[in-house]
Amino acid sequence: MSDQSFTFYRPSPQLAPYVRYYWTLRSSEASSALTFPIGCPQIIFHRKTTFFIPELSTSQPRLTISGQVNFPAHIRTTGELDTIVAVFRPHGLSMFIGPMLHDFYNMEISGLDIADREIDRLDYEIGNCKDTPTCVSIIDSFLLARLKTMQTGKHSTMMALNHRRLDATVTRILNTPDTRMDELHELSCLGKKQFERLFKSHIGMNPKEYSRIARFQKSLHLMQRHLDSPIDYAEISHSCGYSDQSHFIREFKLFSGHTPTELLSVTTPYSDLFTNPLL
The missing domain is CATH 2.60.120 (Jelly Rolls)
Structure with a gap:
Protein backbone atom coordinates (compact mmCIF):
# COMPACT_ATOMS: atom_id res chain seq x y z
CA MET A 1 0.00 0.00 0.00
CA GLY A 153 -25.80 -6.86 35.35
CA LYS A 154 -27.48 -9.92 36.79
CA HIS A 155 -25.06 -12.30 35.03
CA SER A 156 -21.95 -10.29 35.94
CA THR A 157 -20.54 -12.82 38.43
CA MET A 158 -20.70 -15.69 35.92
CA MET A 159 -19.27 -13.50 33.15
CA ALA A 160 -16.35 -12.51 35.36
CA LEU A 161 -15.70 -16.15 36.26
CA ASN A 162 -15.83 -17.23 32.62
CA HIS A 163 -13.48 -14.40 31.66
CA ARG A 164 -10.94 -15.57 34.27
CA ARG A 165 -11.22 -19.15 33.04
CA LEU A 166 -10.67 -18.12 29.44
CA ASP A 167 -7.90 -15.71 30.35
CA ALA A 168 -6.00 -18.56 32.00
CA THR A 169 -6.45 -20.94 29.07
CA VAL A 170 -5.69 -18.34 26.39
CA THR A 171 -2.54 -17.31 28.26
CA ARG A 172 -1.46 -20.96 28.34
CA ILE A 173 -2.14 -21.35 24.61
CA LEU A 174 -0.17 -18.23 23.71
CA ASN A 175 2.75 -19.32 25.87
CA THR A 176 2.60 -22.96 24.81
CA PRO A 177 0.45 -23.45 21.68
CA ASP A 178 0.91 -27.23 21.69
CA THR A 179 -0.68 -27.64 25.15
CA ARG A 180 -2.90 -30.71 25.18
CA MET A 181 -6.65 -30.13 25.17
CA ASP A 182 -7.17 -32.12 28.38
CA GLU A 183 -4.74 -29.79 30.17
CA LEU A 184 -6.72 -26.78 28.97
CA HIS A 185 -10.09 -27.95 30.20
CA GLU A 186 -8.54 -29.02 33.50
CA LEU A 187 -7.05 -25.52 33.82
CA SER A 188 -10.53 -24.05 33.29
CA CYS A 189 -11.99 -26.30 36.04
CA LEU A 190 -14.66 -27.41 33.59
CA GLY A 191 -15.53 -30.68 31.89
CA LYS A 192 -14.24 -31.15 28.34
CA LYS A 193 -17.53 -30.49 26.51
CA GLN A 194 -18.49 -27.60 28.78
CA PHE A 195 -15.08 -26.00 28.29
CA GLU A 196 -15.24 -26.37 24.51
CA ARG A 197 -18.71 -24.76 24.43
CA LEU A 198 -17.52 -21.87 26.56
CA PHE A 199 -14.39 -21.38 24.48
CA LYS A 200 -16.25 -21.46 21.18
CA SER A 201 -19.00 -19.07 22.27
CA HIS A 202 -16.60 -16.50 23.78
CA ILE A 203 -13.65 -16.79 21.39
CA GLY A 204 -15.28 -17.91 18.16
CA MET A 205 -13.66 -21.24 17.30
CA ASN A 206 -12.87 -24.46 19.10
CA PRO A 207 -9.73 -24.53 21.28
CA LYS A 208 -7.84 -26.97 19.07
CA GLU A 209 -8.21 -24.79 15.99
CA TYR A 210 -7.39 -21.66 17.96
CA SER A 211 -4.20 -23.31 19.18
CA ARG A 212 -3.21 -23.90 15.56
CA ILE A 213 -3.75 -20.20 14.79
CA ALA A 214 -1.66 -19.23 17.82
CA ARG A 215 1.12 -21.59 16.76
CA PHE A 216 1.10 -20.10 13.26
CA GLN A 217 1.21 -16.57 14.66
CA LYS A 218 4.08 -17.54 16.95
CA SER A 219 6.03 -18.84 13.96
CA LEU A 220 5.41 -15.53 12.16
CA HIS A 221 6.69 -13.71 15.22
CA LEU A 222 9.90 -15.75 15.32
CA MET A 223 10.46 -15.09 11.61
CA GLN A 224 9.80 -11.40 12.21
CA ARG A 225 12.46 -11.30 14.93
CA HIS A 226 15.16 -12.93 12.78
CA LEU A 227 14.87 -11.08 9.49
CA ASP A 228 18.44 -9.74 9.79
CA SER A 229 19.97 -13.22 10.04
CA PRO A 230 19.42 -16.61 8.37
CA ILE A 231 16.12 -18.07 9.56
CA ASP A 232 16.38 -21.50 11.15
CA TYR A 233 13.06 -23.08 10.19
CA ALA A 234 13.82 -26.29 12.06
CA GLU A 235 14.30 -24.27 15.26
CA ILE A 236 11.07 -22.35 14.64
CA SER A 237 9.24 -25.62 14.07
CA HIS A 238 10.56 -26.99 17.36
CA SER A 239 9.92 -23.78 19.33
CA CYS A 240 6.29 -23.62 18.17
CA GLY A 241 5.56 -27.24 18.99
CA TYR A 242 5.14 -28.67 15.49
CA SER A 243 5.76 -32.39 15.19
CA ASP A 244 8.38 -31.79 12.50
CA GLN A 245 9.41 -29.25 9.85
CA SER A 246 7.06 -30.72 7.24
CA HIS A 247 4.14 -30.25 9.64
CA PHE A 248 5.22 -26.64 10.19
CA ILE A 249 5.37 -25.90 6.45
CA ARG A 250 1.95 -27.49 5.78
CA GLU A 251 0.27 -25.50 8.54
CA PHE A 252 2.05 -22.29 7.58
CA LYS A 253 0.90 -22.60 3.98
CA LEU A 254 -2.66 -23.35 5.07
CA PHE A 255 -2.90 -20.12 7.08
CA SER A 256 -0.78 -17.83 4.90
CA GLY A 257 -1.15 -19.25 1.37
CA HIS A 258 2.65 -19.56 1.11
CA THR A 259 5.49 -21.63 2.46
CA PRO A 260 7.72 -19.73 4.91
CA THR A 261 10.41 -19.09 2.27
CA GLU A 262 7.82 -18.04 -0.32
CA LEU A 263 6.29 -15.55 2.10
CA LEU A 264 9.58 -13.69 2.45
CA SER A 265 9.42 -12.81 -1.26
CA VAL A 266 5.81 -11.62 -0.97
CA THR A 267 5.71 -9.62 2.25
CA THR A 268 7.52 -9.03 5.53
CA PRO A 269 6.41 -11.49 8.23
CA TYR A 270 4.50 -9.75 11.01
CA SER A 271 2.60 -11.34 13.86
CA ASP A 272 -0.47 -9.33 14.89
CA LEU A 273 -1.11 -11.67 17.81
CA PHE A 274 2.36 -11.53 19.38
CA THR A 275 3.31 -7.94 18.52
CA ASN A 276 2.12 -4.93 20.46
CA PRO A 277 2.61 -1.86 18.22
CA LEU A 278 2.31 0.46 21.22
CA LEU A 279 5.43 -0.84 22.97
Missing part, protein backbone atom coordinates in the same frame (compact mmCIF):
# COMPACT_ATOMS: atom_id res chain seq x y z
CA SER A 2 1.15 3.54 -0.66
CA ASP A 3 0.23 7.05 0.50
CA GLN A 4 -1.24 5.80 3.73
CA SER A 5 -1.08 6.74 7.39
CA PHE A 6 -1.39 4.29 10.31
CA THR A 7 -1.90 5.51 13.88
CA PHE A 8 -2.27 3.39 17.03
CA TYR A 9 -4.12 4.32 20.22
CA ARG A 10 -4.24 2.79 23.70
CA PRO A 11 -7.59 1.89 25.25
CA SER A 12 -8.56 3.25 28.67
CA PRO A 13 -6.86 1.29 31.50
CA GLN A 14 -10.19 -0.28 32.53
CA LEU A 15 -10.52 -1.73 29.02
CA ALA A 16 -6.99 -3.15 28.83
CA PRO A 17 -8.03 -6.68 29.92
CA TYR A 18 -10.40 -6.80 26.93
CA VAL A 19 -9.14 -4.40 24.23
CA ARG A 20 -5.59 -4.63 22.91
CA TYR A 21 -5.49 -1.36 20.97
CA TYR A 22 -7.17 0.78 18.33
CA TRP A 23 -5.61 1.51 14.98
CA THR A 24 -6.61 3.90 12.24
CA LEU A 25 -5.79 3.94 8.55
CA ARG A 26 -6.11 6.81 6.14
CA SER A 27 -5.27 6.26 2.48
CA SER A 28 -6.05 8.19 -0.68
CA GLU A 29 -5.40 5.44 -3.23
CA ALA A 30 -6.75 2.03 -4.21
CA SER A 31 -4.65 -0.64 -2.52
CA SER A 32 -4.37 -4.32 -1.61
CA ALA A 33 -2.82 -6.36 1.18
CA LEU A 34 -2.39 -9.99 2.20
CA THR A 35 -3.82 -10.70 5.65
CA PHE A 36 -3.69 -13.78 7.87
CA PRO A 37 -5.74 -15.26 10.72
CA ILE A 38 -4.68 -13.20 13.74
CA GLY A 39 -6.59 -14.83 16.58
CA CYS A 40 -8.32 -11.63 17.71
CA PRO A 41 -11.84 -10.42 16.88
CA GLN A 42 -12.24 -6.83 15.69
CA ILE A 43 -14.85 -4.13 15.25
CA ILE A 44 -14.16 -2.10 12.12
CA PHE A 45 -15.58 1.32 11.30
CA HIS A 46 -15.34 2.50 7.69
CA ARG A 47 -15.97 6.22 7.29
CA LYS A 48 -15.34 6.16 3.53
CA THR A 49 -14.73 3.15 1.26
CA THR A 50 -14.62 -0.36 2.73
CA PHE A 51 -12.44 -3.44 2.34
CA PHE A 52 -13.37 -6.00 -0.33
CA ILE A 53 -12.50 -9.60 0.57
CA PRO A 54 -12.35 -11.73 -2.60
CA GLU A 55 -12.14 -15.00 -0.65
CA LEU A 56 -15.63 -14.26 0.70
CA SER A 57 -16.81 -12.42 -2.44
CA THR A 58 -18.02 -9.58 -0.25
CA SER A 59 -17.23 -6.07 0.93
CA GLN A 60 -17.21 -5.33 4.62
CA PRO A 61 -20.21 -3.36 5.89
CA ARG A 62 -19.65 0.18 7.11
CA LEU A 63 -19.59 -1.13 10.69
CA THR A 64 -18.18 -4.65 10.67
CA ILE A 65 -17.82 -7.21 13.42
CA SER A 66 -15.00 -9.44 12.19
CA GLY A 67 -14.73 -12.76 13.97
CA GLN A 68 -12.11 -15.49 14.04
CA VAL A 69 -10.99 -16.68 10.62
CA ASN A 70 -8.90 -19.64 9.49
CA PHE A 71 -7.81 -18.51 6.02
CA PRO A 72 -5.56 -15.85 4.42
CA ALA A 73 -7.27 -13.02 2.55
CA HIS A 74 -6.20 -10.60 -0.18
CA ILE A 75 -8.16 -7.53 0.91
CA ARG A 76 -8.61 -4.72 -1.60
CA THR A 77 -9.84 -1.15 -1.56
CA THR A 78 -11.04 0.88 -4.52
CA GLY A 79 -10.81 4.41 -3.18
CA GLU A 80 -10.13 6.71 -0.26
CA LEU A 81 -9.97 5.04 3.17
CA ASP A 82 -10.73 6.42 6.60
CA THR A 83 -10.93 3.34 8.80
CA ILE A 84 -10.86 2.79 12.56
CA VAL A 85 -10.38 -0.67 14.08
CA ALA A 86 -10.82 -1.85 17.66
CA VAL A 87 -8.69 -4.97 18.18
CA PHE A 88 -9.89 -7.10 21.08
CA ARG A 89 -8.12 -9.73 23.11
CA PRO A 90 -9.07 -13.24 21.95
CA HIS A 91 -11.84 -13.52 24.55
CA GLY A 92 -12.49 -9.79 25.01
CA LEU A 93 -15.26 -8.97 22.55
CA SER A 94 -17.77 -11.29 24.22
CA MET A 95 -17.74 -8.98 27.24
CA PHE A 96 -19.40 -6.30 25.10
CA ILE A 97 -21.73 -8.20 22.77
CA GLY A 98 -22.31 -11.40 24.73
CA PRO A 99 -21.18 -15.02 24.20
CA MET A 100 -22.11 -15.21 20.53
CA LEU A 101 -18.68 -15.15 18.87
CA HIS A 102 -19.31 -18.52 17.19
CA ASP A 103 -21.83 -16.67 14.97
CA PHE A 104 -19.01 -14.59 13.47
CA TYR A 105 -16.69 -17.48 12.52
CA ASN A 106 -15.21 -16.79 9.06
CA MET A 107 -17.77 -14.02 8.67
CA GLU A 108 -17.84 -10.25 8.24
CA ILE A 109 -21.11 -9.27 9.93
CA SER A 110 -22.71 -5.83 9.96
CA GLY A 111 -22.95 -4.50 13.49
CA LEU A 112 -26.33 -3.11 12.46
CA ASP A 113 -27.65 -6.66 12.03
CA ILE A 114 -27.37 -7.70 15.66
CA ALA A 115 -30.37 -5.64 16.84
CA ASP A 116 -28.47 -3.45 19.31
CA ARG A 117 -29.68 0.15 19.44
CA GLU A 118 -26.57 1.33 21.27
CA ILE A 119 -24.35 -0.01 18.49
CA ASP A 120 -26.65 1.59 15.92
CA ARG A 121 -26.19 4.92 17.71
CA LEU A 122 -22.42 4.40 17.87
CA ASP A 123 -22.35 3.84 14.12
CA TYR A 124 -24.25 7.12 13.61
CA GLU A 125 -21.86 9.04 15.88
CA ILE A 126 -18.76 7.71 14.14
CA GLY A 127 -20.24 8.50 10.74
CA ASN A 128 -20.81 12.11 11.78
CA CYS A 129 -17.62 12.62 13.76
CA LYS A 130 -15.28 15.30 12.38
CA ASP A 131 -11.84 13.89 13.21
CA THR A 132 -10.23 10.53 13.87
CA PRO A 133 -8.95 11.07 17.46
CA THR A 134 -12.45 12.11 18.50
CA CYS A 135 -13.85 8.97 16.84
CA VAL A 136 -11.46 6.78 18.83
CA SER A 137 -12.50 8.60 22.02
CA ILE A 138 -16.18 7.98 21.22
CA ILE A 139 -15.53 4.26 20.66
CA ASP A 140 -13.51 4.02 23.87
CA SER A 141 -16.27 5.76 25.85
CA PHE A 142 -18.88 3.45 24.35
CA LEU A 143 -16.91 0.36 25.38
CA LEU A 144 -16.34 1.74 28.88
CA ALA A 145 -20.06 2.33 29.34
CA ARG A 146 -20.91 -1.10 27.93
CA LEU A 147 -18.33 -2.74 30.23
CA LYS A 148 -19.82 -1.03 33.28
CA THR A 149 -23.28 -2.28 32.30
CA MET A 150 -22.05 -5.84 31.81
CA GLN A 151 -20.11 -5.81 35.09
CA THR A 152 -23.15 -4.76 37.11
